[in-house]
Amino acid sequence: MLVNPPTGLYRRDDRCQCKIEDQTVQITFPPIELATIAAVLRNAGAEVFIRDYPALGMGWDEYLNDLKSIEPDFVLINVVTATAEGDFQACQAAKETLGDHVLTAAKGEYMEALGIDAMEAYPELDVGFHGEIERVLEKYHRGEALESLPGVIYRDETGNGTDPRIRRNPGHPVIEDLDDLPFPARDLLDNSIYISPETGNPLTVIHGNRGCPAHCIFCPAGVISGFSVRYRTPANVVAEIEQCINDQGIREFLFHGDTFTMNKKWVLELCSLIVEKKLDLHWGCNSRVDTIDDERAAAMKRAGCWVVAFGIESGSQDMLDKMKKGATLEQAENAVAACKRNGLRVHAFMVIGLPWETHETLKVTRDFLAKLDPDFFDFNIAYPLPGTEFYEIAVAEGLYESDPDQSGYARAAVRTHELSSEELTEWRRKALLGMFLRPRYIARTLARAGSPGVAVNYMKAGARRLRQLVSS
Ligand code: SF4
Structure with missing residues (x-):
C-alpha cells in the first residue's frame, strides 16, 4: 500500500515540496513516483494499492478503513518536511490497526537527510529509503534481506535483541538506463482528480x-x-x-x-x-x-x-x-x-x-x-x-x-x-x-486565454489567489 498520507496537499513527489495553496498555479499533480514504484512492484509479482488521500479530499477515517479492508503487508508513506510529524502517524496507525506483521516504510527527501533521526523518533517506522528506490523495493520484494540492501535505513535486531541499532546502508546506484523502468501504473490512480x-x-x-x-x-x-x-x-x-x-x-x-x-x-x-x-x-x-x-x-x-x-x-x-x-x-x-x-x-x-x-x-x-x-x-x-x-x-x-x-x-x-x-x-x-493587480497584466492575461472557458478559469483562479493574499 503506497500512500500520500492525509496530512495536507503538498507536492510530495517534487524537489519543491511546496504547499499547493502557496502557489500561483494551484495544481495537484498525480503521485507519479508512487505510480512508478507500483509498476515496478507489480512487475515483480506484488499486488499494489495507491491512495493519494489529500488529493482525494480523504482523511484519517478513510485511511484506517483502507488499512482494515486491504490488510497490507507493507505500507510506504511519502513524507515531506512540513508535515513529517503527521506523516509518521500513518505508520503508527498502521501498526495499531494491523499489528507487527505490517512493515511500515517512508520515502522522500526528508529521509535522505533526517532518516536516522526519524527512525529514532518514530518507533512505529520500520524502514526508511533514501536515493532512487525502485530497484531497492524490487529486490526487497524478491526476498533480499534489509541488512544487505543498499538505500535502506533499518533497525538492526541482531544486537542484544532489546536495543536494536539503526543502520543506514550506502545508497543504491542510480538507474542509468531509465528506459528499463516500466511506465507509471496510472491505472491505479484516479486520474480524473488531476x-x-x-x-x-x-x-x-x-x-x-x-x-x-x-x-x-x-x-x-x-x-x-x-x-x-x-x-x-x-x-x-x-x-x-x-x-x-x-x-x-x-x-x-x-x-x-x-x-x-x-x-x-x-x-x-x-x-x-x-x-x-x-x-x-x-x-x-x-x-x-x-x-x-x-x-x-x-x-x-x-x-x-x-x-x-x-x-x-x-x-x-x-x-x-x-x-x-x-x-x-x-x-x-x-x-x-x-x-x-x-x-x-x-x-x-x-x-x-x-x-x-x-x-x-x-x-x-x-x-x-x-x-x-x-x-x-x-x-x-x-x-x-x-x-x-x-x-x-x-x-x-x-x-x-x-x-x-x-x-x-x-x-x-x-x-x-x-x-x-x-x-x-x-x-x-x-x-x-x-x-x-496591474490592470495591464490582468487585461493581457485574459486576452491571451484563447477561449471563454480558459478565461473563466483564469478569473476563478485569480479571484481565489487574491482572496488568499488579502486574508493571509
Ligand atoms: S539545483 Fe534545483 S533549482 Fe537549481 S537548477 Fe537544478 S533543479 Fe533547478
Whole structure:
C-alpha cells in the first residue's frame, strides 16, 4: 500500500515540496513516483494499492478503513518536511490497526537527510529509503534481506535483541538506463482528480530525465536524483505519452525533468517525434535560463508546448552568485525573450529570503521581474529543506524563527541577516498583490486565454489567489 498520507496537499513527489495553496498555479499533480514504484512492484509479482488521500479530499477515517479492508503487508508513506510529524502517524496507525506483521516504510527527501533521526523518533517506522528506490523495493520484494540492501535505513535486531541499532546502508546506484523502468501504473490512480487549472482537462506528469548538475543551495534535486543527468530515449517517452492518450485519454502533460531543456539534441529529437506522430498535445516543462534558445523554443512550440517555467530566482546578480545558481541576469532576459519570440508563455519563479536578502535586493528582484514581464510568476520564500546547503546555514547561524510545519513558501521559516521572517512574509504578500493587480497584466492575461472557458478559469483562479493574499 503506497500512500500520500492525509496530512495536507503538498507536492510530495517534487524537489519543491511546496504547499499547493502557496502557489500561483494551484495544481495537484498525480503521485507519479508512487505510480512508478507500483509498476515496478507489480512487475515483480506484488499486488499494489495507491491512495493519494489529500488529493482525494480523504482523511484519517478513510485511511484506517483502507488499512482494515486491504490488510497490507507493507505500507510506504511519502513524507515531506512540513508535515513529517503527521506523516509518521500513518505508520503508527498502521501498526495499531494491523499489528507487527505490517512493515511500515517512508520515502522522500526528508529521509535522505533526517532518516536516522526519524527512525529514532518514530518507533512505529520500520524502514526508511533514501536515493532512487525502485530497484531497492524490487529486490526487497524478491526476498533480499534489509541488512544487505543498499538505500535502506533499518533497525538492526541482531544486537542484544532489546536495543536494536539503526543502520543506514550506502545508497543504491542510480538507474542509468531509465528506459528499463516500466511506465507509471496510472491505472491505479484516479486520474480524473488531476486537472489542468487552465483548461479543466486531465493532466499528468512525465519524468523524461532525472538529475541536475547545478548546486543551488536551496534545492535538493541533486541530493535526490544525482548531479549527472540521465535521459530516457525520446521513443520511450513518446510510448508513455501514447499510453496516456490511449488508456486514460490524457493529452496534457508536465514534463518533469529537473531541467527538461538541458540536452538540446534530446529536446529536439523528442519534439520531432511528437510532431511526426501528430500527437496533438498541450504541455509545459521546467527549464534553466542557460539551457534554452530559439531553436529549442521553436521546436517545443511546434510539439505542443505552451509554457516554460524558469527558476529565475533573483534580480540581484550578487544573490544569484551567493545561492550558486550558476546563471546570470542577462541569460534570464535572453531566455524569457526567446520564449516570447516563439509564442511560449513564461512562468518565472523567484526565491526570496536567503540569508543575504536585504530590503534593497527585494526591490531589485521585484523590479527585474516587472521588467521581464512573464505571464505567470511566484515569489517563493526560501524554505530550508534538510539535506540542502541552505538548511545547514540556517541551522548553523540560528536563523530559524518559526516551526517548519508552520511555514512554507508563503510564510518564512527563517530570517535573513537583515530581515525578520515576518517582514519577508509580509513583503511577499504585498509584492504579489501589487504585481497581480496591474490592470495591464490582468487585461493581457485574459486576452491571451484563447477561449471563454480558459478565461473563466483564469478569473476563478485569480479571484481565489487574491482572496488568499488579502486574508493571509
Ligand atoms: S537548477 Fe537549481 S533549482 Fe533547478 S533543479 Fe537544478 S539545483 Fe534545483
